[in-house]
Amino acid sequence: MSTFEQKILSTIETNQLMGSDQSAVIAVSGGPDSICLLHALCNLYDKLTATCVYIDHHLRPDESALEAKVVETHCLKRSIGFMSITVDVPAEAEATGDSIEACARRLRYNALEQVRSDVGADIIAVGHTADDQVEELLLRLIRGSGLKGLSGMGFKRGRVIRPLLEISRQEVLAYLDTHGHEFCHDSSNESVRFLRNRIRLELLPVLEQRFNPAIRSTILNTVNILKQEEEFISAESDRFYRSLVRECTNEKDPAGHHSISFATESLTTIPAALRRRLFERACWETGCRPDFQHIDTIDKLLAKPVSGTELHLPDGVRVVRQHDSLLFTKLTEDQGPRESVAYTIEIGQEIEGSGSYVIPVLNRQLDIWLSDSDPRDAQLMRIDRDTITFPILLRSTAPGDRFTPLGGPGSKKVARFLGDRKIPHHLRHLHPVLESDAAIICVLGLEIDERCRITETTTQQLHIRWVKP
Incomplete structure (x- = not known):
């Protein structure tokens, strides 16, 4: 057993991640981290019962077939089971409105859990490393997070374990080079379109070069401190919850x-x-x-x-x-917001779902709720819930904006529509638009888009009201 593998075993035993008699589903993408995980676990546990799973996210068709073949070859060498599963991330993102990254993660873990259940495995092993932990901390810090989020990824969550979480990517590459293990390069990891990649490719190098050469170890130490404090506060909150449950x-x-x-x-x-x-x-x-x-x-x-x-x-x-x-x-679903406490939001902000929202700069309140009723309310706009995807965007009108007014003959510029409705120029800012999937749903307080109208096939109505608070 190499020093590298002993370090992984120490992580496993210290955090009670798995036993020698447990079976595992190992998530292997073909990249260096997961290939390292596969071989390290096989070396540590001679009689390991494992199923290796490659997930094709339907995002890189030119690369996924090669990756699956490389992973399968490694599995054959180790005499362990191999499965390749395809999940349609673009379709999920279109259907839900969630980001590609969020959909990929959700579908990936759902697929892994399904395999674990089907084969009767005890755990799911994934290849997150210490470098992933550093990137995750910065990602959560940038997006905003509480103590729980800033305490980073855990060694174990449910049935998912992370045996490489104390291993650096540099150590992974050295291990693979020593043993001559082939791995693949994911081209999407070089795309700065994704925030995580920008953190790895742009932010971290600047922090290392200009602020702290040991920033990675500094962040990891911070994560460990925050993790201990999170465990304490979590235990205290559980204790308080149990006492209040009575x-x-x-x-x-x-x-x-x-x-x-x-x-x-x-x-x-x-x-x-x-x-x-x-x-x-x-x-x-x-x-x-x-x-x-x-x-x-x-x-x-x-x-x-x-x-x-x-x-x-x-x-x-x-x-x-x-x-x-x-x-x-x-x-x-037939209850609308009555005397609701409303969120304060700004123009240009996304709205996640039903609720009441106050826009102070316009002295207006936006109420959104699901309903099966058909009330007679002149201030109410009713749309087919299935024609939109949350989050929706509240924004000011922009030059060139077009939509098709309900019952109208065709597309019309919003500016012309406002003119036809005799809305004075100095009051037009009081009628912003709601947008879903880059298409206008309605001009608030005036009209919905034809594509969102209620039809005989409508199963859910979304009611929208634009009033003074």
């Missing part, structure tokens, strides 16, 4: 949705950092993935003395400030 109810509301209720008096007596953790957990349990703004707005809702005030979150989750409690529940 004061809250987990029950089914009349519509059959999961609900959680906290006593407001108990929430106000605990530190804000722990309270935010409780809110986050309540959102997850009722079916919403919260962001910083969501949690911050819930905390402000707690401070409001007005009973019955509501906050509408994405995925139909509603938070209601009651007399002595804070209720998290699922919003039934």
Whole structure:
């Protein structure tokens, strides 16, 4: 056993990642990290029962066939099972509106878990290295993250393990060179279109050359410190949650949705950092993935003395400030935002889902909600939910903007439409547009696009209201 492999074994044993009698699905892309992972695990465990899985993301057809062949060759040498699976990332991105990176990650892990379940494996091994950890920390810092995110990738999450997380890419390449193991180069790793690649190719070299030659080890040390502090706060928040669970109810509301209720008096007596953790957990349990703004707005809702005030979150989750409690529940689809607490947003900002949004610069409020009803409201715009993809963009009109007004004969410039409606030039900024997939959904307060109209085949209506707060 080489010193390199001993280092990996130490990581595995220290973090209890896998046992010698466990079976594994090994994710192998053909790149250096995953090829290294495959051979290191085979060397460490003579009787390893493993299935190697190559995922074709439908993004690089000219390279994926060669990569799959290279991975299969390595598997034959090691006498372990090989599977090649194709997932359609571009189709997923188009259908969901999510980024290519997010869709690739989701489909990849779903496929790996499906294989693990099918073959009855105990774990899924992936080849993330210490360099990936550094890049991930910078990525999360740039995008914005709390302590949990800044504590980096864990050695183990569920059934997914990362045995190379303390190994540098330089060590990986040296190991492959020593043993003559062939690997592939992913051309997409050189594209600065992706933020992660820009961090690796542009930001990190500048930090090393101009600020700190040891920036990678400095970041890794910081991640370890943050990880320990995160583990402590997480344990404390779990303890507080369990103690408050005796004061809250987990029950089914009349519509059959999961609900959680906290006593407001108990929430106000605990530190804000722990309270935010409780809110986050309540959102997850009722079916919403919260962001910083969501949690911050819930905390402000707690401070409001007005009973019955509501906050509408994405995925139909509603938070209601009651007399002595804070209720998290699922919003039934025929309920619109009533006396909702609204997010403050700016022109040019994306909107993730249903809710109430205040735009201070225009003194306007935008309400969006799903509904099956057909109310008679002159201020209401109704569109077919299936014709748009969230997030949608709220933006000012731009020269050349075109859309097809409902019932109109064809496409028309937005500027001409506003003129036809006799909207004075100095008031036209009060009618921005909503956009989905680079196409205008509606001119707010005036008209929807013909392609979004309600038809006989419409299964879900999205209601949009543009009013003064």
